[in-house]
Amino acid sequence: MKIIIVDDHPLVRRGLASVIAMQSDMQFAGEATNGPEALDVIEETKPDIVLIDLKLADESGLDVIRIARTRGIVSKFILLTSSASREDFLRAEEVLVDGYVLKEALPEELLFAIQLVYKGRKYYDPGLMEEKMRMSAGSPTDELTPKEKEVLIQLGQGACNRVIATRLFISEFTVKKHVSQILAKLQVTDRTQAALCANAIGLTKYEMSYE
Template sequence: MAEYTERTERTEHSDRTARAERTGPAITVLLVDDHPVVRDGLRGMFASAPGFEVLGEAGNGVEGVELAVRLDPDVVLMDLRMPGGGGVVAIAELGRRAPRSKVLVLTTYDTDSDTLPAIEAGATGYLLKDTPRGELFTAVRAAAEGRTVLSPAIASRLVSRVRSPGNEPLSAREREVLELVAKGTSNREIAAVLFISEATVKTHLTHIYGKLGAKDRAAAVAVAYDRGILG
């Protein structure tokens, strides 16, 4: 009986070793989402799939950055809009403090005002929370290898923007910024008037230039007057 048990244990150990050699080291993941139920669901999904290890979880971007710096995960699965620290700022901070970790956005928001800042901040990929689990696993593996991953809806819209620049309407905030630019207001003054940071003003300007097909402030104002955006 003892011999049988020892032989069985050796066989099971050999099987585990063989599986590990076939699959390689597990991809380590950090979950960043302000909803505990979402984090629990994701943790359970990855626990049930071979080849993944969840190192930890955080409820906002600030906590996520600190954990990523400490735990050094392969992939950070990041929500965007979170109280106490949003995803876009966290993505940029991770690029500075934990550059090895790849950030894969997983969110319910698919508007350009969410998508573009996240990608510009350094996200490796952008998925929506209705992504099937199999596709999510594939995306995490791809992100760990540094490959760009975009949900079909996001990819289609980005391609449309590249093919038809200058046709997307400005958001209400972008129009406010442009109106102040037309009055000769500096970035610092715009930030003070709108109660936002200068970095955010620059981000809005970048989006305005892209949407209007303009290269600078003067060209953007001229195009806006020509199209009737500014009266």
């Protein structure tokens, strides 16, 4: 997959480029320091993934993404940020950002995010999950069935499928089906992020006792 980097800090660009260059299935296709440069490079290279800083020198990465969308650019955008406010999240949702990664993330976390986004899924850095939950209208668990909520509580407590099945007196196959539905309804990519959701909204405070 072809990847370009948009960031106004040379050291950040160089570090990200080094991480990408070490991967056999990824190609570092270009870089830019600002919006106009970014749009030129994107249109020229047609990358699969664009890693873009939220706060460029004199502009927002979100404005660059918005312009790219209006031009019909189909690249997927992963936002790099040191932090994100509710306003940032809302604007990011408006321009259909595909992923959010904190700049303090480990290289393997960034690579995991790239792989997920490339496959058409969204990625939210665990450090930003609580803010995402707070900005959601209503409770993110409103669509879950009672049994799915029980399974989510178990996920929040770190239980594996076998343990969940034993505790809730259901089969492991049924647990897998519930987990799949939970991920889809919460719009998260894996059980780790589902567990983070459970903790962020306080579900795990309702602890259960098991013999």
